Amino acid sequence: MTLILDVVSGAFMILGSLLALTAAVGIVRFKDTLSRMHAATKPQVVGLILVLTGAVIQLHGNVDIWMLVLVGLFTVLTAPVIAHMVGRVAYREQGTTDARLVVNEMAEDQE
Amino acid sequence: MTVVAIIAGTMLILAAALTCYRILAGPNSLDRLVAIDTAMAVAMCGLAVWAAASKDTTVVPAIVALSLVGFLGSASVARFRVGDDQ
Numbered sequence: 001m002t003l004i005l006d007v008v009s010g011a012f013m014i015l016g017s018l019l020a021l022t023a024a025v026g027i028v029r030f031k032d033t034l035s036r037m038h039a040a041t042k043p044q045v046v047g048l049i050l051v052l053t054g055a056v057i058q059l060h061g062n063v064d065i066w067m068l069v070l071v072g073l074f075t076v077l078t079a080p081v082i083a084h085m086v087g088r089v090a091y092r093e094q095g096t097t098d099a100r101l102v103v104n105e106m107a108e109d110q111e
Numbered sequence: 112m113t114v115v116a117i118i119a120g121t122m123l124i125l126a127a128a129l130t131c132y133r134i135l136a137g138p139n140s141l142d143r144l145v146a147i148d149t150a151m152a153v154a155m156c157g158l159a160v161w162a163a164a165s166k167d168t169t170v171v172p173a174i175v176a177l178s179l180v181g182f183l184g185s186a187s188v189a190r191f192r193v194g195d196d197q
Contacts, residue, residue: 010115013160017119017126020156023149024126027133033141036133040145044152051119051156058112058163064171068159071178075152078182082148085189090141093194 005057012054019047033090041083048075116164123157144188151181 026039052072056065091106130153133146155177158170 006112009163010112013115013119013163014122016156017122017160020153021122021126021129024129024153027146027149028129033139033145036142036145040149044149048152048156048159051159055159055163059166059168062168064168067171067175071155071174074175074178074182078178082182082185082189085186086141086144089189089192093139093141 005060009054009057012050012057016047016050016052016054019043019050023047033094034087037083037086037090041079045075045079048072112164116160119160120157123153123160127153127157140188140192144185144192148181148185151177155181 020043023039023043026043027036030036030039049072052068056068059065059068088106127150130146130150134143134150137143137146155174158174158177162168162170162174
């Protein structure tokens with residue numbers, strides 16, 4: 001049983017670290033701020049939650065687990081807020097090539 | 112578990128190094144803000160891996176503190192920063 005839990009939590013942690021690495025590669029390689037923000041929010045949040053899940057499985061029975069759950073909940077709540085604020089500022093300052101957007105609701109606000 | 116910690120730690124260190132490049136080279140402060148946010152999440156991942164590998168939960172409150180301070184910092188920079196050309 002312990003071996004199974006070890007394997008599962010190890011798989012979670014390695015997958016989460018791989019996603020964090022993916023986010024870092026995306027941040028280095030993408031061209032503008034909005035694309036970099038895409039790399040910074042989605043794989044980053046999923047990677048962090050996977051690593052936290054692995055840690056919770058590994059530390060099962062410990063009294064401090066609720067803090068890790070709290071961190072996961074808080075990350076899910078705050079990452080969209082940050083992305084929203086940074087995205088607004090980035091669009092206002094840099095604009096974007098409109099041809100690449102399917103829906104552009106902010107263009108109507110700016111006219 | 113040690114092997115998992117070494118593999119995950121190597122990938123996280125690589126991620127932190129790549130993020131540092133963007134923090135240094137980012138054309139404007141928004142890129143740096145996004146990169147710092149990522150660096151904060153990588154640090155949280157590293158602390159969680161350390162807590163799981165050592166079965167020692169001393170660093171768990173630090174993860175909570177990092178997530179709170181990271182949110183406050185990113186939100187205030189995005190709200191109150193001054194553009195780069197001024």
